[in-house]
Amino acid sequence: MPRILHESARWSNRRGRSRRGRCRMAPPEGKAGGGMEEERGGILAAFRELGGFFGHSMLRFYNDNCFQTAASLTYTSLLAIVPIMTIGFAVFSAFPAFSALQMRIQTAVIKNLVPEIGDAILEYLGRFMANAGQMPIFGVIGLAVSAVLLIWTIEGSFATVWRVREPRSYVTRILSFWAVVSLTPLFAGASLSLSSTLWTALELAHLEGVVHPLAGIGMLLPFGLQLLGCSLLYLVIPNREVFWLDALCGGAIGSILLEGSKAIFGWYMREYPAYQTIYGALSVVPIFLFWLYIAWSTVLFGAVVTASLPEWRAGKVTRGGMEGLLPAQRLALAMAVLRELMEASRLGVGMRRRTLVGRVPVGTLLIDGILEQLRDAHWVAHTTRDAWVSTRDLGEATLLDLMKALGIGMRGSVHGLGGLAPPWQERTARLLDAAEERQGDLLNVPLKTLLTDEPPPEGQPAGQGAGQGNAGPVPLRAVKG
Incomplete structure (x- = not known):
């Protein structure tokens, strides 16, 4: 009997230890499930956010007629590719250190950009550039x-994509264009020179049976x-201030899509050679056009x-832009700007667009x-320093003036609409005129009076001005040109 009790006690202690171990190892009931649910919900929310962003980007791509723009750029590229390469390699050949790399650059560019037909394109471009060198001035x-x-x-x-209506000056545009055309070959030459040095080191390491740490970089x-x-x-x-991280992200998306398009295009040309069957030797032209598109x-x-x-970071994506705002919302936005x-004019400075977007x-x-x-209305x-300034004295300009602008x-009159002249039209016109006069009396308030902050009540921090949102004000010293 005592032995049985002893065994029962030992079994009970063992069960207690295992139960305590399970209690130590397992999180409290409900908390583990809640944590996993929160993590799963966060992942789903991130995917929904990403899907919503790409959906917005694709809708904007379609609304901006980017497919038609790509077609226009395709035909313009067909006309300009020979001049650009001729000018670029003329600049490139002026540097003897890079002269040995000219053919490698041509081959690398065509092979990486035009799959399956790179050799034919390279041969044609060589002939065209040779003929271009014999042209008169x-x-x-x-x-x-x-x-x-x-x-x-x-x-x-x-x-069109960045909604820019004010182009650069002609001198700035020509100088920047010339810099792009002339400096790109030098950049390519330096890159290929670095690449050839890297590949030489990799080949030597391969011959010696050593795995080089830079093998993946090549x-x-x-x-x-x-x-x-x-x-x-x-x-x-773009004639717009672009954040470098945004440009890098867009460049990554564009490059990934371009690499995927090259793989799909190359597979299609190999498996379904319809263009070669129909056009024969001339198939290079439509294939090249299709690839450029x-x-x-x-x-x-x-x-x-x-x-x-x-736009997406601001969390205020409006599909219709200004057209999607109600009149009162447009008025509030104009007053905030x-x-x-x-406030900037009090310091004698203008305000850059990026600072204005932050405020x-x-x-x-x-x-x-x-x-x-506001610029079209001369407000x-x-x-020239890429800053925005107010051109109206807000101490004299009224809210009614801004609404009219x-x-x-x-606006307009109810009279003069075809042959309409019923009795109710005159009564309606008198009523609207009286309402407009009364509205003018009510809205004839200087904007400076409306936009000047009153002292904040106790407990509310100062500086929470109209139009500054919840993120706090951006310091005005950042807007000096």
Whole structure:
């Protein structure tokens, strides 16, 4: 009997130890499930956010007619590719250190950009560039003009994506275009020189049976150069202040899509050689055009992603832009912008667009739209230092003046509509005239009076001005030009 009790006690202690162990190892009931649910919910929310962003980007890509723009860039590229390569390699050949790399650059560019037909394109381009070298001066000028027109078309398409209405000056545009055409070959030469040095080291390491630590870099180098080129395109070409991280993200998306398109396009050309069957030796031309169209479409989508990122971060994406706002919302947005410009004018400075976007957190699309409307109405101006200033004295301009400038309120007359002249029309006209007079008396208040903050009540921090949102004000010293 005692032995049985002893065994029972030992078994009970063992069960208690195992139960206590389970209690120590397992989290409290309900907490583990809640944590897993929260983690799963966070992942799903991130995927929904990502899907919503790409959905917004694709909708914007479609609404901006980027497929038509890609077609235009395709034909312009066909006309300008020979002049650009001729000018670029002329600059490239002026440096003897890079002269041995010229053929390698041509081969690398064509092989990486045009799958399956790179050899034929390279042969044709070699003939075209050789013929271009024998052209007279007027022919060379014509080639240069066609090269500039391509970059001009790229800038125009990017202006549509970034909602830019004010282009750069002609001198600035020509100088920047020439810098792109002339400096790109030098950059490519330096990159290929570094690449050849890397590949030499890798080959020596392979012969010695050593696994080189930089072996993976050689495989990723073409993609890295492609990523850098797209990012610089999004950063430099638009006449807009672009955050470098946004340009890098858009360049990564564009480069990934371009690599995927190359793989799919190459597979399609190998498995379904319809163009070669129909066109024979001339199949290079339609295939090259088709590939250019795909490439420009991916580049433009990367530009749309870059331009959409600030809108999405602001959390105020408005699909219709200014057209999606109600009149009262447009008025409130204009007053918020004018208030910030008024505060900056007290310090004798203008306000840059990026600072204005930070102080009025509604997204760049709405800020650009209201600035354009206010500039067209001569209420604000854009200075040569890339800053915005108010051109109206807000101590004299009234709320009614701003409403009229924005086209808000009753405008026109009920008379003069075809042959309509019923008795009720005259009564309605008198009523509307009386309402407009009374509205004028009520709204004839200087904007400065409305926009000047009163002392905050106790417990509320100062500086929480109209239009500054919940993120706090951006210091005005950052807007000095």
